Amino acid sequence: MHRAKTGAGVMLLALLALPPLARPQAVGDHQYTSEAIELGSRTYTSQCALCHGPQGALVDGIDLRLGIFRGVASDEDLRRVIAEGSGEGQMPAFDFGAGEMEGIIAYIRAGFDPEGVAVRIGDPARGEELFYGRGDCSGCHRVDGEGPRTAPDLSDIGAIRTPAVLQLNLLDPTAAMLPINRPVRLVTLDEEVVTGRRLNEDTHTVQVLDSSERLRSFAKIDLSSFEISREPSKPPVDMNEEEVADLVAFLLTLRGG
Amino acid sequence: MKIFAVGILFVLFAAPVCAQISYERILQAEDGPESWLTYNGGYMSQRYSRLTQIGQENVGDLELRWLLQNQVFGAWQSSPIVADGVMYVTERPNSIMAVDPITGRVFWKYVHTPAENSLVCCGANNRGVAVLDDRVFMGTLDARLVAVDRINGELLWEVEVGDVNLAYSVTMAPLAVKDKIIVGVGGGEFGIRGYVAAFYAETGELAWKTYTIPAPGEPGHETWEGDDWQYGGAPVWITGSFDPEENLTYWGVGNPGPDWNAAQRPGDNLYSDSVIALDADTGELRWHFQFTPNDGYDYDAVQVPVLADMEWRGEDRKLMFWANRNGYFYVLDRSDGEFLLGNPFVRVNWSSGLDENGRPIPTPQPEGMPTWPGNQGGTNWYPPSWSPRTELFYFSAWEDYATIYQPEESEYVPGRAFLGGGFDVLTPAPGAPGVGIGRTNPINNWTDEVGHASLKALDPRTGEEVWEFEQFDVSDSGMLTTATDLLFTGGREGYIHALDAASGELLWKRNLGGQIVMAPITYMIDGVQYLSFISGHVLATFALRHK
Known part of the structure; x- marks a missing residue:
């Protein structure tokens, strides 16, 4: 899993100093309140996004949204880095109040999803049938080296998108499409x-x-x-709620490697 | 110009017409000079292009077409490949970019993040990719091999080549032969046991693996004592060559370990510091030639095996040219490894000459006395060129560069450096700066007195220098020759040079300002010939001025 695909311009620094990649965060950890996430969202946008980017992936080796850090494991680690700075001055120290600090951590831990993650996840096997069958997703999307490349390759989509975003792609692709x-x-x-x-x-x-x-x-x-075009080249077929949940479940199994 | 077409569906039918980079096309790479299909421009590894648009009469009209700025620090040693109008170039440590070779804009970028315990002696280097069919292949610092879709940059498979915990790594560009992708491993400073391994391009499954140090019972094992063979180094970190008629792949093998204490590992230490000829289908060793037996000077034979067909003393022969890190230039018969000629190209004092079989006559220097050439060698891994027009062999040599070795006993500890002592570069005054791996200082305060570059044009029939082009600093730059008798190269000082390949006359130069530690390449698209150099953190591409 030491791999990732990016757009361009990702910066990779001294290799020997790279710490182990953390696993992507399990989505749906509700130890923080939605108020905290909401506050964190605002604090992040005003204080952090300048360097880390709106998606949290602008700093080399770090993807805040996916929980990939250089030297951070626990929330306490996060708190320390934010309060003390890091990277030999590349990241300054921030003097946040307790509420703001908790908010930022909540927002990061929630995968940058202020709406929470109450996405229904169905049966991946039924989702796979839909993907290759009636849904005809595989008519445009490629998975694990099979299928056309005209639409984005989905081989690792489950590792790089939250369930909520995957669901939105199926329900309202125009709103979700990058x-x-x-x-x-x-x-x-x-x-x-x-x-x-x-x-x-x-x-x-x-x-x-x-x-x-x-x-x-x-x-x-x-x-x-x-x-x-703001529209995808082909709209998704009509699916009921259960089918969408199944398809999201299948997409979440696509984790590359 | 740009219009948002709200609500309109642009139906994208998947109808691939993309031509494949088949094995057959790579076999004929020299006949299709519009592309640059392998690390060395073809299986013969001549780095000679038949393109003729840029010639001696118009080389002064070259102008910069585009720059691509690297986003990482450190030496950029990658040699791009250009296949069907797309350039594939790696960034350290392990990214692949697909680049538009006309504008330098990037189509996609694939990033492999090596394991944090990756260990390499000399920088997080990567020297490029191989292409085969619709795939791009890259070895990684954590000793893995990845296959990526050539069109969309998606990972197709990733396999282990070696154990990163034992300091195996891959820095070379792989070689694609038939249905296999062949790589060697680095780690000669960490007590690995080297090998060359072939993987099926389709699946990543291991096809064969041939150790560069024979196991007990195998021929050559008697050149090691005790357990020395198990951690004796002999890495393979530069791309090999291939002769389809012989069905042989050729690989330069690196130093034995520990590097500088030869007394600790008695014997010739086969196949360290050798060229090995391996069957392309099975990996079986067909012949070998060892340049430096029981090496105590780090004289890796990790040079590119340059193949040429030429008349040799009255008969047509299949030759291999080799300017070795140990300071001797060699000509071998590549069908059986027969030694045909050997001649020193720089000052050599570790040996007084070669015997009739090409074996060096050792003259080790007394303790504390300098050895020529020094640790980085008379030359090193920088790709040479052979022009079938001038019939000259071109490469970067280091002149007046010597080292004082300090061997000491080393204990092998898995995953740790295994060096057998150290060395000092000979300087004209105590404590004066020496010359090392790469250049990080814009001010040359070490001066040519500790070593300087000589671009040499050798006549392989005699092993003698026909002309040389000297530079003040040393050079790690490779060579490119063309059918218009141009020779393009660079150096650590950041200049790119175009010379008359026949006479060595300097015809054109530009200062790109960053060290050039790879060879230039050339390609042609839509009737325009391009030249690409990597200097510092910049990939710079030139073509003739628009008329």
Whole structure:
């Protein structure tokens, strides 16, 4: 499990100093109140997100949302690092009141999910049948090297998404879809039409996995049109509550490696 | 320009048309110079490109096309691969990036975080990937091999190559041969027992594994005493070569352990400091040639085996060229390992010459006296080049560089350094700065008096230097030659140089400002030839100025 896939720009520092990866947090630990999580959410956004990022993964080797830390195991460890700073001055010490401190830890431990995690989890075997059967998820998504690459690979989706987010993807994919994953349609100046999935973009260029599964890079100056859809390329099929729960359960079993 | 098309479905039919990087294509890599399909540009490892757009008459028109800034510290030793319009390059310790080779923008990045107890002697290095079919393969510092989808960067499998707790590691770019991915292990400073291992590309299942130190009962075991063979080092940390007609893969084997106390491990210590020829299908050892028996100087034979077909004294022969860390240049027959020629290319005093079989005549220096070449060698792992046009062999040598060794008894403790003493670089004044692994200081206060680079062009028929190009600092840069008789290389000072491969005349240079510790590569896309160099933390790509 010493692996992860990222967008770009992840910083990896001195290898010999890397501590063991912590396991992703078990979601649904309700030792903190929802008020604490809510307060933590606000404190995090104002005080922590600048360096750690809104998703908590901007610092090398650390993913706060997934509970991956460099030298932290217990809540007490977290409290100490926040109060004393860390990384030879890279992280400053924060002078929080007791309530704010508990809130931040609650928010981190809740996987950055202020709504809590009351997601119904069904039967993964039935979910797998749906995935490959009536749900036709496998028509676009790839798992463990099988299936098309046009939609995001889901081999480790259970390790990198919370149950609540997985559920939202099924119920309201437009609201849940990561912006980078939005389908794109490009028309080049020589009138080639390219549809695909955006992998990376900057001011002057865009990198796309096209519908023929080719990695392609375009200079925007060479495009006559560049459209991004808020809709997934294919909507999920209608599923009842039980089926959604089953599918979430199956997706949670996809943990890579 | 960018428009949000709310509510419109862009149906993405999965209809892959992506060409595969088949074994057959890698076999013909030299015929398809638009790509750069293996670490050394092809199985012969010549680092010679047939591209001709950039020539001696227009090399001055090269301009920078893009830079990719590395996000990590430390020497960037990776050699990119370019396959069907996508560049694959690793970042230390163990990330793979798929890069658009025209703009330098990144399609995807795969990150493997090595185990925290990974142990390597000389930096968290990684030298690149192998590609085969629709997959990219990387060895890791914690001695694992990963296979990643070439299109989307997703992990397909990950297997153990060696035990990280015993300080096994993989820093080399793997070699893809037929249906297998072949890697060797590092750890020669930690008492490993080295090997080369092949894994099925499809599944990661182990196909064969050949130790570089023979077990009891195997030929060569008699060159070790007692239990020394169990922790005798002999790592393999540089990518090998392959001759499909012979069905042989060739690997340079590193130093015996402990490094500097040869008296502690009597015997020749096979197959340390040797080239070994292994059957590509079974791993069976077909022949070996040992450059430095019972080495006490850390003279790893981890150079790239450069293969060439050439007339040799009246007959066509299958040759192997080898400028060794021990200061001698060798020519071998690669079908059977026969020694054909050996000649020193720098000052050598640990041996007074080679006998008729290529075995060195040892002349160990008295205690406290300097040994030439020094610990980093007359040359090292930096990839050489062979041009079939000039019929010259090019590589980076270190001149005027010597070491005073201090051997002492070492006890082997699993997972701990096993060095057998230490060494000092010979300096012209007591306490003066020496030269070490890599460059971290922009001010050269050690000066050329402790060692400096000489890019050498050797005629393999004689082993003699035809020309040299000297640099003030030492160089760990590899070589690239082209069909327009250009030679591209760099050095620790951060300059990239283009020279006339025939005469050594400097035709063009740029200061990229960071140490160049790998060889440049070249490729062509949409009719434009590109040159990529890694300098410091920057991957810089050049092409001719837009007309």
